Amino acid sequence: MEAYENGYFTEENSVEVVTGRNKNAKDARLKEVMDVVTRKLHEAVKELEPTQEEWFQAIQFLSRTGQLCTEWRQEYILLSDVLGVSMLVDAINNRKPSGASESTVLGPFHVEDVPLSRMGDNICRDQKGEDMLVHGRILDTEGQPVEGAIIDVWQANDEGFYDVQQKGIQPEFNLRGVFRTGADGSYWFRAVKPRFYPIPDDGTVGKLLGNLGRHPFRPAHLHYMIKADGFEPLTTHIFDPDDRYINSDAVFGVKESLLAEFRKVETPARIRELDFTGPFFWEVEYDFVLART
């Protein structure tokens, strides 16, 4: 008979009895994780006092959410996103020194091995959407330019879709670019104005959002992943502050410091100079500040 320390399970001692079983865990961190998860789970159950039916609804929700996961669809990441857990984990792992640019979620649409572009290239490869010029500098926290920074940028098109969501419709690598800064730390490229879009909302998470009276939309943004030797990598977005969903991002990715100005430019000479065709273009200027490792 095994050691019997905490008595049989009761409503009162439930946490101690369950976590007491973890004393022979093979890994101290796993034990810590399961101790905390068990305690918070029991606290939630004690506060909510679910009926057996509610408990079973939760079981079904969790099961179905897992069953929706495939190589191409990760419903549990969506659940983590809409409950603010992804952003919280991001915040905890990216506490930056004062002055450095803030991070936000990576999202599911990053692609590896995008070919290096030349500064100024247009990352829009299908001529659809409203022209946009994006430029700025990569700086250190003393305001000095960072040479040789690799800027990996990606965005949805003006209909709210990434290339990988529309294979065969959008060209490969559409609205993706990788750039390398020179000695002055500056970058610039041409693109199209992004648009808000919904996270995949035809699964359990979309239904939950609907039942909570929440919409599934993310405000228009550009994704950046910036790396440079001697600096912490930065994964972040910049956002259009005039987007209708800017204050209600379904995944809570927006931060005050990541609001960029999307300025409308209607100067014909400048339009021609940039090889744009429309009567106007959007100009976005944004500097990123990297933290030294």
Added chain:
Amino acid sequence: MEAYENGYFTEENSVEVVTGRNKNAKDARLKEVMDVVTRKLHEAVKELEPTQEEWFQAIQFLSRTGQLCTEWRQEYILLSDVLGVSMLVDAINNRKPSGASESTVLGPFHVEDVPLSRMGDNICRDQKGEDMLVHGRILDTEGQPVEGAIIDVWQANDEGFYDVQQKGIQPEFNLRGVFRTGADGSYWFRAVKPRFYPIPDDGTVGKLLGNLGRHPFRPAHLHYMIKADGFEPLTTHIFDPDDRYINSDAVFGVKESLLAEFRKVETPARIRELDFTGPFFWEVEYDFVLART
């Protein structure tokens, strides 16, 4: 632009920002559930400070656990069981008046529509295992017999398997019986001594138990579901206190009041009288007390 009340998401205000989005929930109870779940989830993340890799391990564990669920296998119920959540929900929903028998988990092996047996029948339909006589009374909290109580009993065999786990090996309805009490409230039936057995441990939950240094076994028990007009239904077990796992039930189902005595009887006349064949049999006497509705 939507109302913007709580500011953008930060590590500090994460709970308020996320739960603030639930104000238009279609159902007040769903809102309450998600408010509490979000708060406890964020508390756990803030206490544990998971790395991005640990977060992704959790995503993979939850996804895989769902993917294992089928019509015949419910890995999330197992997870709920081994974390003590199932017993906690049972405890919350079955707070009994003083003197009434305590409940425990239903488990996944109950079967509907088992034919009614006559009092005294042997529910062991394959003559395997050590003979056992089970008897007692169904009483109300004043100690008066309950007439017409329906006693639905089921158990694993001496190898630790239920009939439904060994279709084609065990006869249909093996070790299951339904009995109806007469005016004296008493019941008796013949069976075989049950044995400890593991919960299904070839999935994510079994692996988690292994990593936590926990075994997957449940101590030997008989399941009871007892119903009578005018009384709360009772779903419970009785346990063999001499089982090696009695103090470490993998699903925390054991309660002090549910320990029954399994007494070895070696009286030849009594053995013959009961139509038993062995040199001994096990006798279990246990009274159940029902709470009035």
